[in-house]
Amino acid sequence: MTSDTHNLLVELFVEELPPKALKKLGDSFAGVLAESLRAQGLATAESQATAYASPRRLALHLSGVAAKAADRSETKKLVPVSVGLDASGQPTQALIKKLASLGLGAELAAQAYREMDGKAEALFIQTTVAGATLAEGLQKALEESLAKLPIPKVMSYQLADGWSDVKFVRPAHGLVALHGREIVPVGVLGLSAGRETRGHRFEAAVERLVIESADSYAAQLREQGAVIASFAERRAEIVAQLNAAAAQQGLKPIEDEALLDEVCALVERPNVLSCQFEPEFLAVPQECLILTMKANQKYFPLLDAAGKLTNQFLVVSNIRPADASAVTGGNERVVRPRLSDAKFFFDQDRKKSLADRVGGLAKVVYHGKLGSQGERVERVRHIAAAIHAQLERAVLNGFSAQLPSVSDIDAAARLAKADLLTDMVGEFPELQGIMGGYYARHDGLSEAVAFAIEDHYKPRFAGDELPRNEVGLVVALADKLETLVGLFGIGQLPTGDKDPFALRRHALGVVRMLSDSPLLAKLSLEELVDAAVPAFGSLIENPRVKLVDFVFDRLAVVWRDHFSSQEVDAVLALRPQYLGEVRSLLAAVHGFASLPEAPSLAAANKRITNILKKVEEPVKAHFSESLLQESAEQALAAALLAVKPTADREFSVGAYAASLRELAALKGPVDAFFDGVMVNAEDPALRANRLGLLKTLHEAMNRVADLARLAA
Amino acid sequence: MPARAEHHGHSMKLVILGRDGTINQYRDDHVKSTDELQPLPGALEAVARLNHAGWHTVMATNQPGIGRGLLDMAALNAVHMRLAQLLAEKGGRLDALFFCPHTPEEGCACRKPLPGLIEQIGERFGVELSGVHMVGASLKDLQTAQAAGCVPHLVRSDRLGRLDEAQLQALLAQVPGTRVHDNLGAFAEHLIQSERRARAEARGEALTPDTSPGDLS
Numbered sequence: 009m010t011s012d013t014h015n016l017l018v019e020l021f022v023e024e025l026p027p028k029a030l031k032k033l034g035d036s037f038a039g040v041l042a043e044s045l046r047a048q049g050l051a052t053a054e055s056q057a058t059a060y061a062s063p064r065r066l067a068l069h070l071s072g073v074a075a076k077a078a079d080r081s082e083t084k085k086l087v088p089v090s091v092g093l094d095a096s097g098q099p100t101q102a103l104i105k106k107l108a109s110l111g112l113g114a115e116l117a118a119q120a121y122r123e124m125d126g127k128a129e130a131l132f133i134q135t136t137v138a139g140a141t142l143a144e145g146l147q148k149a150l151e152e153s154l155a156k157l158p159i160p161k162v163m164s165y166q167l168a169d170g171w172s173d174v175k176f177v178r179p180a181h182g183l184v185a186l187h188g189r190e191i192v193p194v195g196v197l198g199l200s201a202g203r204e205t206r207g208h209r210f211e212a213a214v215e216r217l218v219i220e221s222a223d224s225y226a227a228q229l230r231e232q233g234a235v236i237a238s239f240a241e242r243r244a245e246i247v248a249q250l251n252a253a254a255a256q257q258g259l260k261p262i263e264d265e266a267l268l269d270e271v272c273a274l275v276e277r278p279n280v281l282s283c284q285f286e287p288e289f290l291a292v293p294q295e296c297l298i299l300t301m302k303a304n305q306k307y308f309p310l311l312d313a314a315g316k317l318t319n320q321f322l323v324v325s326n327i328r329p330a331d332a333s334a335v336t337g338g339n340e341r342v343v344r345p346r347l348s349d350a351k352f353f354f355d356q357d358r359k360k361s362l363a364d365r366v367g368g369l370a371k372v373v374y375h376g377k378l379g380s381q382g383e384r385v386e387r388v389r390h391i392a393a394a395i396h397a398q399l400e401r402a403v404l405n406g407f408s409a410q411l412p413s414v415s416d417i418d419a420a421a422r423l424a425k426a427d428l429l430t431d432m433v434g435e436f437p438e439l440q441g442i443m444g445g446y447y448a449r450h451d452g453l454s455e456a457v458a459f460a461i462e463d464h465y466k467p468r469f470a471g472d473e474l475p476r477n478e479v480g481l482v483v484a485l486a487d488k489l490e491t492l493v494g495l496f497g498i499g500q501l502p503t504g505d506k507d508p509f510a511l512r513r514h515a516l517g518v519v520r521m522l523s524d525s526p527l528l529a530k531l532s533l534e535e536l537v538d539a540a541v542p543a544f545g546s547l548i549e550n551p552r553v554k555l556v557d558f559v560f561d562r563l564a565v566v567w568r569d570h571f572s573s574q575e576v577d578a579v580l581a582l583r584p585q586y587l588g589e590v591r592s593l594l595a596a597v598h599g600f601a602s603l604p605e606a607p608s609l610a611a612a613n614k615r616i617t618n619i620l621k622k623v624e625e626p627v628k629a630h631f632s633e634s635l636l637q638e639s640a641e642q643a644l645a646a647a648l649l650a651v652k653p654t655a656d657r658e659f660s661v662g663a664y665a666a667s668l669r670e671l672a673a674l675k676g677p678v679d680a681f682f683d684g685v686m687v688n689a690e691d692p693a694l695r696a697n698r699l700g701l702l703k704t705l706h707e708a709m710n711r712v713a714d715l716a717r718l719a720a
Numbered sequence: 721m722p723a724r725a726e727h728h729g730h731s732m733k734l735v736i737l738g739r740d741g742t743i744n745q746y747r748d749d750h751v752k753s754t755d756e757l758q759p760l761p762g763a764l765e766a767v768a769r770l771n772h773a774g775w776h777t778v779m780a781t782n783q784p785g786i787g788r789g790l791l792d793m794a795a796l797n798a799v800h801m802r803l804a805q806l807l808a809e810k811g812g813r814l815d816a817l818f819f820c821p822h823t824p825e826e827g828c829a830c831r832k833p834l835p836g837l838i839e840q841i842g843e844r845f846g847v848e849l850s851g852v853h854m855v856g857a858s859l860k861d862l863q864t865a866q867a868a869g870c871v872p873h874l875v876r877s878d879r880l881g882r883l884d885e886a887q888l889q890a891l892l893a894q895v896p897g898t899r900v901h902d903n904l905g906a907f908a909e910h911l912i913q914s915e916r917r918a919r920a921e922a923r924g925e926a927l928t929p930d931t932s933p934g935d936l937s
Contacts (some may be wrong), residue, residue: 163844210805304772305811327808338810342768434919
């Protein structure tokens with residue numbers, strides 16, 4: 009780079025940007041600008057990009073930006089040699105015309121050189137393309153950056169000329185573009201670049217900031233403008249102030265990254281203030297109070313050492329008045345009605361029991377084809393009872409577990425959705441379930457039922473906990489099955505990124521519960537689907553195949569994070585009955601895949617699979633030793649009989665890895681078999697016996713996974 | 721939960737507010753400086769309360785004092801800056817302030833009761849005006865709302881508080897469908913409660929009595 013290389017600063021000054029989008033807007037604005045300038049050769053890979061984003065500005069500081077990109081040499085194809093040169097090797101008129109079309113003089117014909125172009129020889133020339141000036145390049149980069157901004161909703165506004173309409177995320181009022189100390193003459197959105205911007209709406213020391221150079225931007229904004237322009241710096245400042253203010257009272261602010269981002273997008277210079285509300289509101293469940301304060305007010309409630317909500321909260325203010333009491337008083341006054349709403353809802357809701365609300369669910373539409381919430385509740389009850397019956401059968405078959413009582417399960421299933429009709433959940437849908445738990449306790453229901461009502465939406469996201477008790481596990485599973493079976497049963501499957509009923513999330517919930525809950529470990533997915541179907545009467549078709557495929561797809565996605573695709577495919581191809589065993593099956597296959605014998609055994613299995621697939625008559629997993637003629641087949645049979653009892657025993661007790669290791673000993677005999685034995689013998693009896701031997705081997709080897717899928 | 725209640729439809733929740741008599745005390749001689757800006761009791765808190773309930777608030781005001789030369793743009797900006805700051809102290813904000821600087825004699829299209837200013841707001845925010853609530857403190861504000869197709873609301877916190885019932889009815893007869901509130905706080909409460917009532921009805925419940933937020937002032 010030359011001495012014309014300086015740091016660049018670009019700022020777009022706008023009206024308050026949508027807070028939830030600010031971070032993305034800032035990253036995108038700066039990212040696309042920098043990338044475009046690099047692509048145009050105006051900046052290098054070493055150029056450091058610093059993005060700035062505040063409620064009223066998006067900006068980029070980029071180091072090492074050239075005033076002009078270097079000229080580039082480019083190879084241009086002219087014409088085929090046969091066209092471009094005459095018999096004596098002199099340039100033809102066609103060649104001179106072609107040069108002219110590229111803006112090149114006839115004298116340059118002498119610089120044309122021959123090179124093969126496909127099958128024929130053609131003439132080429134090296135030309136020099138002038139590099140873009142910074143003004144050209146930045147203009148292009150800015151237009152690109154604005155076009156690519158992830159704008160949630162455009163606003164239209166008029167320019168000062170009173171005629172032109174502009175559509176942009178918010179009205180833009182200023183553009184700064186400085187290369188070192190010099191203005192770069194560019195323009196967008198009806199604005200011409202200059203060096204003037206504005207600071208904080210209320211607190212700037214000067215009305216108009218004249219930015220001296222690209223490098224003084226951030227410091228001038230901070231000192232004269234009372235603005236911390238960097239999103240990350242401002243966020244860190246908020247965190248530091250929140251922690252300091254909380255520590256003064258021996259308390260801790262709630263942790264909420266999304267709230268921090270949003271608040272950071274609302275202030276240009278944060279000022280954290282301590283406020284409080286009347287302690288009598290603490291009688292309201294703390295989930296309600298916390299949600300009210302952070303969702304609507306953007307306040308940070310303070311918790312004590314035990315994690316219990318206190319009546320103290322922190323406000324991140326954009327202003328820093330000499331007398332902070334106006335701000336604290338103002339915020340305390342406006343939070344009161346919100347908290348009193350919450351208290352009012354809580355008091356009102358408790359006047360009517362959950363049981364008394366159940367009837368009202370019949371009036372709430374769930375789905376045009378699947379009826380009301382009331383009908384849905386009846387189906388969840390039915391499915392929950394069916395799950396309980398399956399658990400009882402498992403216990404009869406030797407599964408040891410403490411089963412929850414049928415009456416608790418039914419009570420929880422019946423009341424689980426009643427809180428949807430309460431005022432609190434009407435106001436804060438996020439509290440569904442949680443409020444049900446509170447109201448159930450108030451109604452005098454058992455803890456088992458209250459926990460189950462509270463937990464039956466769990467797990468709601470990856471990493472969320474499972475329902476905490478057995479009743480909750482059964483009801484939560486029934487609830488998710490009802491959703492999946494019902495919507496799959498009427499053919500309402502998710503397509504692409506459209507999943508309005510969150511069926512992927514429900515399926516992942518089923519996967520999590522069946523995989524991780526010891527109580528549910530002996531329930532089979534297919535049987536569960538079949539058991540849920542009767543609850544729908546004639547409303548649906550049994551969606552078993554599609555639904556089980558769908559759930560297994562989710563399962564595959566989950567496990568591909570931990571095992572190779574081939575290993576996951578090998579295990580899931582067999583559709584293991586109990587999802588809880590998938591982990592150990594995968595571990596066994598993973599162990600097997602790392603054995604030296606694995607590649608050749610996987611290939612052999614693939615071969616056996618193909619051979620058996622081609623046979624038209626049914627093949628039994630049986631062979632008779634008397635029909636084994638060749639030494640290689642006798643050796644394989646002997647080896648198989650030697651390892652099979654141990655492998656079988658280990659498989660039956662779930663020692664899958666050991667079982668596969670045992671079978672790995674068959675590598676030598678299997679290889680020798682395929683080297684020395686012709687399976688398709690002419691004698692049908694011999695042929696059938698060999699197929700029977702292979703089938704026996706195949707069955708023994710493919711109980712843990714379809715090993716052929718490990719073959720390269 | 722598939723049947724989860726949606727708070728609001730596609731369009732933005734927007735309220736258009738008048739200024740003088742709605743947010744601050746009306747003055748016959750115009751609010752010419754920050755000293756003359758006197759917020760009505762509880763009005764700023766009411767704006768904050770609306771914001772916290774998810775409403776965007778935009779102000780629309782006639783400022784013929786500009787056209788008459790009684791105050792200049794710098795003074796008007798200072799007044800509005802002060803208003804924004806007082807509002808920020810309560811945790812509220814205006815999304816935008818639209819004003820008409822013309823005198824009646826200039827014959828512009830944006831001076832209330834013509835709907836020009838309100839239509840500009842509709843275009844700016846991309847909202848269908850028929851669902852937008854507009855609250856003001858004068859017959860002119862109500863007529864503006866009517867002309868723009870907004871839902872008209874009247875607050876009686878300032879001058880109109882002195883009207884007797886007959887006078888009020890005579891005024892309301894000119895803009896049918898107007899809802900009357902004692903002050904901006906009562907208007908905010910009305911809006912929040914009707915939204916709740918609509919949501920309760922959507923889930924098949926009759927809403928229990930309105931919540932009582934207490935006095936905002």
